[in-house]
Amino acid sequence: AQSVTQLGSHVSVSEGALVLLRCNYSSSVPPYLFWYVQYPNQGLQLLLKYTSAATLVKGINGFEAEFKKSETSFHLTKPSAHMSDAAEYFCAVSVNTGNQFYFGTGTSLTVIP
Amino acid sequence: EAGVTQSPTHLIKTRGQQVTLRCSPISGHTSVYWYQQALGLGLQFLLWYDEGEERNRGNFPPRFSGRQFPNYSSELNVNALELEDSALYLCASSPLGGEWPNTEAFFGQGTRLTVV
Numbered sequence: 001a002q003s004v005t006q007l008g009s010h011v012s013v014s015e016g017a018l019v020l021l022r023c024n025y026s027s028s029v030p031p032y033l034f035w036y037v038q039y040p041n042q043g044l045q046l047l048l049k050y051t052s053a054a055t056l057v058k059g060i061n062g063f064e065a066e067f068k069k070s071e072t073s074f075h076l077t078k079p080s081a082h083m084s085d086a087a088e089y090f091c092a093v094s095v096n097t098g099n100q101f102y103f104g105t106g107t108s109l110t111v112i113p
Numbered sequence: 114e115a116g117v118t119q120s121p122t123h124l125i126k127t128r129g130q131q132v133t134l135r136c137s138p139i140s141g142h143t144s145v146y147w148y149q150q151a152l153g154l155g156l157q158f159l160l161w162y163d164e165g166e167e168r169n170r171g172n173f174p175p176r177f178s179g180r181q182f183p184n185y186s187s188e189l190n191v192n193a194l195e196l197e198d199s200a201l202y203l204c205a206s207s208p209l210g211g212e213w214p215n216t217e218a219f220f221g222q223g224t225r226l227t228v229v
Contacts, residue, residue: 036220043117043203043220044156090156100169101218103148105155 002027002093006104014112019063019078021107023091026072033074034092034101035065044090050074061085086111115139117221119204125227126194134189134224138206144168145187146207146218147179151200159202162187191226199228 007022025031032051036044048059055067061084065076074091088108092101118137126132138145147159158171162181176192185206191198205218 041222043222044205045220046217049217092156100158100161100171101146101148101156102158103156105153 002031002095002102004091004093004102004104006089006091006107008107009105010108010110012110012112013081015083016080019076019081019085019109021076021089021091021109023065023074023076023104024072025074025091025093027093027095029095032094033065033067034094035059035063035074035076036090036092036103038088038090038106040087047076047089081109081111083111083113085109117204117206117219119202119221119224121224122222123225123227125229128194128196128228130194131190131192132194132226134191134202134204134226136187136189136204136206136221138185138187138204139208139219142206142208142219143185144207145181145185146205147187147189148203148205149173149200150203150223151197156203159189194228196228199226201225 003026005024034049035047037047038044047063048057050057050067058064063078065074088106090106091104094101120135144163146161148156150156160179161169165181179189181187201223203223205220207218
C-alpha cells in the first residue's frame with residue numbers, strides 16, 4: 001500500500017527565508033513522487049516529480065526536492081521565499097499500477113512580508 | 114490550448130438529491146481522473162477513465178459513478194447525496210498510453226459542491 005504524510009499543515013516563513021515542506025512516503029514498491037501546488041480557487045499544478053532518475057529534482061519557480069530512500073522522504077525546498085509562493089502544497093506518491101496518485105493532506109504556506 | 118475545464122464551478126444541493134459534474138480534458142488526452150478534496154482530508158482518488166472505460170476506482174461507495182464519452186469528456190455522478198459529500202471535486206487529464214508516470218496529469222479548477 002502507498003501513502004504520504006505531510007508534516008505540518010501550516011508553515012509560515014518570512015519573505016526571503018528558506019522554504020522547507022516535509023513529505024514522507026510509504027510504498028511497498030519503488031515509488032514515483034510528486035509535488036503539486038494549489039493557488040486559491042485553482043486546480044493543482046505540477047511543481048516537480050521524481051521518477052527514479054536523479055535523486056535531486058528541480059522544478060518550476062525555483063523549487064527542488066530530494067528523494068532519500070533511507071529516510072523515505074521527499075522534502076520540498078526553496079532557498080528564498082517569495083510572496084507569490086503562498087499556496088497549498090501537496091505531496092503525492094504513485095506506483096506503476098492503476099495510474100493512481102495518493103496525496104498527502106497538504107501544507108498551507110504563508111509568506112510573511 | 115485550453116486546459117481541463119469543469120462545470121459547474123459551484124453547486125448547492127440538498128441531502129438525498131443527485132448531482133452530475135462534468136469535465137472536458139485537454140485536447141488529445143484520453144485519460145480522465147476524478148478526485149475529491151474534502152476539508153481536512155486532502156485529495157482522495159475517485160475514478161480513472163481511459164478510452165471510455167473505467168480503469169480504476171478508489172474506496173468510495175457505489176453511489177459515486179461516472180462515465181467517459183467518445184470525445185473523452187467525462188461525467189461524475191453522485192446519487193443520494195450526504196452532507197459529507199460536500200467537497201471540491203477535481204478532474205485531471207493526461208495523455209497516458211503506457212508512458213506512466215512520465216506524462217503529467219493536468220488538473221481543472223474543480224467543482225465546489227455543497228450539500229445542505
